[in-house]
Amino acid sequence: MSVTIKDVAREANVSVATVSRALNGHANVTHALRGRIREVATRLRYMPHGAARSLITRRTQTLGAILPDLYGEFFSELMRGMDVAAREHNLHLLVSSSHGSAEETADALRALSGRVDGLLVMSPHADAALLAQNLPPAVPTVLMNTRAGDGDYHTLAIDNHGGARTMVRHLLACGHRRIAMIAGPESNFDAEERLRGVRDALSDQADGELVVLRGDFSEKSGYMAGLEIQRMARRPQAVFAANDMMALGCLFALNVAGVSVPRDIALAGFDDIPMARFVTPPLTTMRVNIAELGERAARTLIGTLAGDDTPPRGIGAPELIIRESCGSPPSRRTAADPR
């Protein structure tokens, strides 16, 4: 049995109320007494029982995060950002990851709903309907990278559309006109936004041509797309993959086929995964700041908890990272690209 506030009270010869007040920094406790109580508490290794406290205060000091199956860098960066914000406010992070289906997401939603003060949700399956159905309306929620139109919830996202547009404009500026896009799956929100950005950028350019191939964000699908591109009669001058992994797959396919990047064809990706600058040639890409997305989402949620009901300001803008794969004059960097 662990030590409770009663033990501290007994040991210090005061009532539990006084202990509570002393330890929580309330006014109206003599300085000397507070000191004595503190001393006793640490001597006894007293730790308040979180559940009991939550029960009465209706606060859990915990933020819940519902995430899809995330691999690699993305996941850790996102968590890191959320953690930074949470820690600042002495909040904890309860995570529930690896949700492959709407069913699983709903379960997670229900399971977490009672244990957290608010929820950070990133899930392809989480639309407004699912949330409404599985959450008590009282749980503040912030959505990340979700399909728009979920008006009732605060939503944050990477500016996929703007990022893709920026990249295509850069490719156009490099003189490329026939552009192939290796897009992501149609069901994916990020993927569609990026494709939309590409279309918009090209619609500004009268003599631009676009051919769209579908991938699934995997390296392998990029490889397949690369083989196909290399076989084309009118080969595109530039390839823009919806993420770096597909860009790398494509790069290998082109290498295997003896097509040189960037001499014969330009190539660009999206995400700036660490690997991007290590391949030859280093990959031009859009850097997205995942940690910032997580941090902002957490901050927004925390704001909501505090009663601040201003919707989140703006969305994260990816940054164009020009390396050698796109055929623009290489910027002066060492191979290792130190920051």
Added chain:
Amino acid sequence: MSVTIKDVAREANVSVATVSRALNGHANVTHALRGRIREVATRLRYMPHGAARSLITRRTQTLGAILPDLYGEFFSELMRGMDVAAREHNLHLLVSSSHGSAEETADALRALSGRVDGLLVMSPHADAALLAQNLPPAVPTVLMNTRAGDGDYHTLAIDNHGGARTMVRHLLACGHRRIAMIAGPESNFDAEERLRGVRDALSDQADGELVVLRGDFSEKSGYMAGLEIQRMARRPQAVFAANDMMALGCLFALNVAGVSVPRDIALAGFDDIPMARFVTPPLTTMRVNIAELGERAARTLIGTLAGDDTPPRGIGAPELIIRESCGSPPSRRTAADPR
């Protein structure tokens, strides 16, 4: 105000006790009544209040994870493994990451101690003393990748020593005799274990020679080491870096200096980060299964919670991944190295 068990009881014309029994699948509730209560509960969107439940059951259904500042793949894999095990037992994961100092780790330990049923700790700062001082003795704890000798706690680790030995044996088998090791910092447990493995493997080989350089696991320190190696009078025949990032740094340094890998010098790393198979030449390395480490640690903890007090069986053995950088006959793989 959210809906409580009382509301359900009132609506179903029964007592709270019956509702509790019905919903928790206890015996002694009529089938019909149970059905009615279930129906009312879902209609009212009743969700049990986790804190209230924890208060009386003394279980939080939550595992705490204390992690250091972890970037990248490692973090997400570890979490994924822990999540898999936790989810199987309907447990949640409360994470507290980014602890740079012993002070911070201690804070996190204290903050989490009341909110979880058990703790998974990976931290360079968490030795037995720190834990004992900041945790109620009742909290079951499993340590990961920590310095040995923390007898009171269950401990799991990657077999760094065995992995390093395996790699050096492979290098020896390839015919290399003068071997340079780019080690990690002396303060790091993993680093020292790997170094020890190297020494042990070489002590079996009469004509083996070892030169040790120190790095700090960063790419940059690998780069510096590479420059140094390339300048050596009696250049080593093989370089073994304590992790892949340093191996890559070294590779770039050698490239810049015009030393060809593996023709002029062999190179190997440790970790098998995704990038390892994308560089040219693809990097020979030891694959460590982080997810498995996390999963095992979680399982061990869960076992302890269930009263099962057998110490964890064995430790994760890294797997030798032979690619082209070590100068052994390349195995037949495509550039993309599909699994």
Added chain:
DNA sequence: CCGCACCATGTAAACGATTACATCGCGGCT
């Protein structure tokens, strides 16, 4: 010198669940 206000501290009621124990009704056995 009395009384009032105020401040430090104590008492006890919540919070929402679980569960030991009490109760009630019914059927079967003697």
Added chain:
DNA sequence: AGCCGCGATGTAATCGTTTACATGGTGCGG
């Protein structure tokens, strides 16, 4: 027919904390 036992349900104690309210002592003003 009466009693016993058992199965279904209700009553209330309990977990550890916070906090509204009660209490009591002290100092100050009239």
